[in-house]
Amino acid sequence: LENDDIESFRHELLRLHQYNQMKWFEQLQNPSLRKNVYKALSAREFAAIFQKLKLKDQVDKVQELEDTYQADVFSAMSTNRLADLFNRLPEHVIHQSIDQMDAEQARTVMQLMKHEEGTAGALMTTEFVSLNKDLTIEQAIEKLRAFADLAETIYYVYVENDQHQLVGVVSLRHLLAGESTKTLEEIMKEEVIQVVQDKDQEDIAKLTKDYDLIAIPVVDDDRHLLGIIMVDEIMDVVEEEATEDLGEFAASRGALGIEISALLAAKKRAPWIMGLLLIGMVTAQIISFFENTLQEVVMLSAFIPLVMGAAGNTGTQTLAVIVRSISNDEVKKGVWKIILRELSAGFMIGICSAAVLLIVIPIFYNGNWPLAFIVGGSVFLALGFATFIGCVIPIIINKLNIDQAVASGPFITTLNDMVSIVIYFLIATSFLQYLQ
Amino acid sequence: LENDDIESFRHELLRLHQYNQMKWFEQLQNPSLRKNVYKALSAREFAAIFQKLKLKDQVDKVQELEDTYQADVFSAMSTNRLADLFNRLPEHVIHQSIDQMDAEQARTVMQLMKHEEGTAGALMTTEFVSLNKDLTIEQAIEKLRAFADLAETIYYVYVENDQHQLVGVVSLRHLLAGESTKTLEEIMKEEVIQVVQDKDQEDIAKLTKDYDLIAIPVVDDDRHLLGIIMVDEIMDVVEEEATEDLGEFAASRGALGIEISALLAAKKRAPWIMGLLLIGMVTAQIISFFENTLQEVVMLSAFIPLVMGAAGNTGTQTLAVIVRSISNDEVKKGVWKIILRELSAGFMIGICSAAVLLIVIPIFYNGNWPLAFIVGGSVFLALGFATFIGCVIPIIINKLNIDQAVASGPFITTLNDMVSIVIYFLIATSFLQYLQ
Numbered sequence: 001l002e003n004d005d006i007e008s009f010r011h012e013l014l015r016l017h018q019y020n021q022m023k024w025f026e027q028l029q030n031p032s033l034r035k036n037v038y039k040a041l042s043a044r045e046f047a048a049i050f051q052k053l054k055l056k057d058q059v060d061k062v063q064e065l066e067d068t069y070q071a072d073v074f075s076a077m078s079t080n081r082l083a084d085l086f087n088r089l090p091e092h093v094i095h096q097s098i099d100q101m102d103a104e105q106a107r108t109v110m111q112l113m114k115h116e117e118g119t120a121g122a123l124m125t126t127e128f129v130s131l132n133k134d135l136t137i138e139q140a141i142e143k144l145r146a147f148a149d150l151a152e153t154i155y156y157v158y159v160e161n162d163q164h165q166l167v168g169v170v171s172l173r174h175l176l177a178g179e180s181t182k183t184l185e186e187i188m189k190e191e192v193i194q195v196v197q198d199k200d201q202e203d204i205a206k207l208t209k210d211y212d213l214i215a216i217p218v219v220d221d222d223r224h225l226l227g228i229i230m231v232d233e234i235m236d237v238v239e240e241e242a243t244e245d246l247g248e249f250a251a252s253r254g255a256l257g258i259e260i261s262a263l264l265a266a267k268k269r270a271p272w273i274m275g276l277l278l279i280g281m282v283t284a285q286i287i288s289f290f291e292n293t294l295q296e297v298v299m300l301s302a303f304i305p306l307v308m309g310a311a312g313n314t315g316t317q318t319l320a321v322i323v324r325s326i327s328n329d330e331v332k333k334g335v336w337k338i339i340l341r342e343l344s345a346g347f348m349i350g351i352c353s354a355a356v357l358l359i360v361i362p363i364f365y366n367g368n369w370p371l372a373f374i375v376g377g378s379v380f381l382a383l384g385f386a387t388f389i390g391c392v393i394p395i396i397i398n399k400l401n402i403d404q405a406v407a408s409g410p411f412i413t414t415l416n417d418m419v420s421i422v423i424y425f426l427i428a429t430s431f432l433q434y435l436q
Numbered sequence: 437l438e439n440d441d442i443e444s445f446r447h448e449l450l451r452l453h454q455y456n457q458m459k460w461f462e463q464l465q466n467p468s469l470r471k472n473v474y475k476a477l478s479a480r481e482f483a484a485i486f487q488k489l490k491l492k493d494q495v496d497k498v499q500e501l502e503d504t505y506q507a508d509v510f511s512a513m514s515t516n517r518l519a520d521l522f523n524r525l526p527e528h529v530i531h532q533s534i535d536q537m538d539a540e541q542a543r544t545v546m547q548l549m550k551h552e553e554g555t556a557g558a559l560m561t562t563e564f565v566s567l568n569k570d571l572t573i574e575q576a577i578e579k580l581r582a583f584a585d586l587a588e589t590i591y592y593v594y595v596e597n598d599q600h601q602l603v604g605v606v607s608l609r610h611l612l613a614g615e616s617t618k619t620l621e622e623i624m625k626e627e628v629i630q631v632v633q634d635k636d637q638e639d640i641a642k643l644t645k646d647y648d649l650i651a652i653p654v655v656d657d658d659r660h661l662l663g664i665i666m667v668d669e670i671m672d673v674v675e676e677e678a679t680e681d682l683g684e685f686a687a688s689r690g691a692l693g694i695e696i697s698a699l700l701a702a703k704k705r706a707p708w709i710m711g712l713l714l715i716g717m718v719t720a721q722i723i724s725f726f727e728n729t730l731q732e733v734v735m736l737s738a739f740i741p742l743v744m745g746a747a748g749n750t751g752t753q754t755l756a757v758i759v760r761s762i763s764n765d766e767v768k769k770g771v772w773k774i775i776l777r778e779l780s781a782g783f784m785i786g787i788c789s790a791a792v793l794l795i796v797i798p799i800f801y802n803g804n805w806p807l808a809f810i811v812g813g814s815v816f817l818a819l820g821f822a823t824f825i826g827c828v829i830p831i832i833i834n835k836l837n838i839d840q841a842v843a844s845g846p847f848i849t850t851l852n853d854m855v856s857i858v859i860y861f862l863i864a865t866s867f868l869q870y871l872q
Contacts, residue, residue, distance in 0.1 A: 017629060148609045148612050154609050155591050155609075172591070174584070176581050176590070190451065191452060191456070209671050209675070212668040214667070230648075231667050232645070234671075235644070235645050235667075235674060238671065241678075242677075242681065242682075245678070245682060246759070249685060250755065256756055262777045262784070266788075272753075274792050276745060277745075277792055277815070280741060280745050280746065281797075283741045283742060284738040284739050284800075285800070287737060287741070291738075294737055298734060298737075299724065301730055302719075302721075302723035302724045303720050304723075304740050304741060305719045305720070306713065306717065309712060309713075309849075313709055317709075320685070321692050323682070341701065344698035345698045345701040348698070349706045352702075352706045353709055356713055356714070357713065379713070409686075409752070410749050421741065
């Protein structure tokens with residue numbers, strides 16, 4: 001595929017979609033084959049492939065590039081990809097590259113590197129099109145033609161006043177449909193959905209979804225346009241946030257990535273497990289407190305997992321509903337309605353569960369009806385409390401703006417464990433005489 | 437805001453972004469105010485607001501519209517929104533509307549209504565631009581100007597051959613940058629990322645993300661273009677799929693929506709809880725089996741929740757990693773590497789947890805070292821098994837293409853419960869003599 005005619009190879013490769021070019025390049029194991037690729041492609045063509053690689057692979061491959069070729073590749077990359085890469089490279093490589101770069105681009109990249117991860121500034125790229133409000137449509141289209149190759153998108157034209165402040169937006173669609181002598185100011189939409197540079201990425205994703213945007217502009221406090229965030233970046237954010245939600249749920253915040261080492265994964269997860277173990281010691285204490293009851297009827301301990309499990313699972317169901325409605329902002333529409341619904345659902349599930357136990361326990365335990373009533377009653381009550389806890393605690397935590405981790409699955413479950421154990425043993429102790 | 441001058445109200449409203457127009461309309465409680473809106477806006481202007489409303493609200497408001505106005509609103513809606521709405525309306529309303537609609541549009545909408553939810557066909561809309569390959573760039577741009585108002589996007593032009601088959605795509609960006617006398621065939625990309633009509637939405641989302649697309653074309657088996665799916669639809673899909681993942685995790689599949697009633701939520705969730713209760717009965721049987729051990733040292737039951745909890749939480753962590761890497765397709769890159777990493781992480785977490793218990797238990801239980809070793813050892817072993825179960829079972833289930841629900845959080849946790857209880861009591865029974 002590689003050794004023969006460079007021209008036909010180039011032609012074949014460049015016909016592919018950039019993602020497929022990247023995929024093809026990614027699987028090249030042999031460094032000398034990769035060298036041939038660098039030779040065959042212009043820096044500009046290779047940059048398009050290179051910036052789609054995973055950051056880790058970019059860091060690996062960067063050192064294979066010759067100095068001038070490398071500098072040209074960097075120049076052709078989009079500024080935010082370059083900033084991401086520089087954040088992973090050693091100081092001296094960056095310095096050397098920056099010396100060879102266009103001063104303007106170097107400054108932009110250095111600026112971008114300063115933004116905190118998860119903010120608008122860290123997601124944006126600076127290849128946008130902004131034009132003065134007094135240009136006519138005809139002039140604007142002329143400019144766009146020139147930008148078509150360089151800008152990240154030309155489908156939105158951001159309109160600036162003479163102080164370079166963002167005052168409007170025109171979609172290319174409207175530009176094409178408009179009369180060519182009108183000015184941008186006449187046809188622009190003045191209401192521009194925009195974010196400031198330190199805006200959180202979750203909020204940005206929500207705006208993009210609500211307003212069906214392809215790109216969202218980022219401005220500083222004086223409404224000067226700093227960059228744009230493209231919808232494909234935002235898709236990645238949505239994916240990332242979903243992973244985060246799941247991580248909170250599973251006591252694995254920041255440890256769901258497949259690429260981190262076993263040691264790092266253990267480091268991030270072990271504190272959760274150990275913390276939960278310590279809370280488990282409290283549960284053990286609670287059970288020890290009822291030692292006398294247990295001494296009388298040892299059989300009672302057989303149902304500890306069942307009561308706890310039912311409460312835990314129900315609490316988790318409710319928690320999932322609430323976590324989801326908090327991140328969808330649905331919760332704002334009516335907290336009480338949600339709480340009421342959850343409690344009613346919990347009540348109904350509790351009745352069904354108690355009914356099942358009243359049938360099954362006498363069958364398995366020789367018609368031990370008192371046991372069935374104690375376990376069934378406990379499950380019913382425990383489910384009620386579990387629903388309440390799984391529902392109200394995350395809402396309160398969200399209102400108070402406390403770290404969401406406290407509302408994470410395992411903590412709620414552990415809390416439910418304790419409550420359900422107390423309920424179970426209180427009921428069992430009260431009706432102990434019927435069991436013997 | 438409403439009663440006075442219609443013209444200035446119209447002007448104010450239409451200046452807003454369509455999402456904000458919708459938000460404003462949504463909060464109008466008074467039907468007579470809404471009537472005024474219908475009077476003030478053309479059917480076309482109102483359709484833009486109307487089709488952004490939630491389906492439930494659309495169904496409510498539809499009956500407020502006068503017959504001819506309603507027909508005009510329907511005509512101005514995008515075909516897939518209309519199909520979604522029709523799927524919720526009673527037969528006679530649909531029939532009446534279809535009689536008044538353009539025959540072509542009616543046929544299209546009826547077609548769309550047939551597609552199964554969650555497939556490409558159900559997501560696509562038919563307002564796309566496709567042009568013959570022999571048109572010149574100049575002619576194409578001329579056509580686009582005419583379509584600009586009607587099409588969902590004009591940023592991709594799909595290129596057809598004389599048999600109306602999809603043979604290429606040209607972005608508007610390339611169209612603008614090209615020489616006006618070239619034909620579409622000369623400048624088009626032949627590699628069109630496309631899906632067939634029954635493609636699953638999760639796959640479509642992945643393609644869109646990988647290839648950074650704004651829209652993806654849907655074709656039939658003969659490569660005739662049927663419609664396009666816009667990126668904003670796909671953002672909703674990603675959101676939906678994340679909710680689904682969480683639902684599986686929390687034993688609440690299809691029951692996370694906030695809009696469903698308590699009864700429906702209970703109906704969907706109760707079977708999970710009751711099923712898990714029955715499995716819990718097995719755990720109870722296992723514990724009953726060790727009744728003699730418990731009779732000797734009742735204290736042992738105090739640590740049942742702790743051992744189970746630690747195994748459950750660790751299993752959930754691993755499960756979350758695997759579920760995530762399956763839905764990212766990362767798992768294909770190296771199953772064994774992932775399994776090995778998880779087992780190593782589980783081993784390390786197990787050692788840390790056992791160490792904690794060896795310190796804490798003697799403190800709380802008057803230097804009861806045998807108890808500490810029994811519980812610590814059980815936790816160490818149970819964590820190892822839990823990691824293995826949380827990791828291997830979902831991978832096997834994924835390979836065998838069994839329903840993912842079996843790999844859901846609660847089932848894995850319940851399985852881990854049983855295994856950890858067995859481990860705990862086997863160890864406790866073996867070393868019982870040291871406890872007394």
